Amino acid sequence: MDYEGIMHAAGHRVTPQRVMILDAVCDGGGHTTLKQVYARLRTMDPSIDRSSLYRTLKVFVRLGLVVSAETLTGETVFEIPRRQPHHHLICRTCGNEQEIGHEAIKGMVMQVSREYRFKVDMDHLVLYGVCEMCQNDDRSPDRPKDAAV
Ligand SMILES: [Zn+2]
Ligand SMILES: [Zn+2]
Numbered sequence: 001m002d003y004e005g006i007m008h009a010a011g012h013r014v015t016p017q018r019v020m021i022l023d024a025v026c027d028g029g030g031h032t033t034l035k036q037v038y039a040r041l042r043t044m045d046p047s048i049d050r051s052s053l054y055r056t057l058k059v060f061v062r063l064g065l066v067v068s069a070e071t072l073t074g075e076t077v078f079e080i081p082r083r084q085p086h087h088h089l090i091c092r093t094c095g096n097e098q099e100i101g102h103e104a105i106k107g108m109v110m111q112v113s114r115e116y117r118f119k120v121d122m123d124h125l126v127l128y129g130v131c132e133m134c135q136n137d138d139r140s141p142d143r144p145k146d147a148a149v
Pocket of ligand 2: 092093095131
């Protein structure tokens, strides 16, 4: 990804710290929380502070360099977008997370766009529900660990 070009085009300077932050998100290899990114950064540069990290991540999300999603616990996770959009299924009973390809929901999203003339952000969606395992497990009644979103 030409992140330098994207940052320049948006009028942002490419600082070593910003590159380091992108690297730290990338090192997560998937969803990574602010806390995890922060911990990784601290090992590289102890002077970095949390609020500037947070601001930078928000800029990255706006520029499309990073995608974010909210989890059940209300925590925001970050991730480097991949060539193919992907989405997540999160079980609200056990918290299990499953990744799905774009094909699975493409039809639904297209129908929404057609019917409501609404352009859905489809680079990263999170769908909540109950996973197969929990549906079959009557020993653990459906009790969400956290309040439903
Ligand atoms: Zn994701
Ligand atoms: Zn489950």
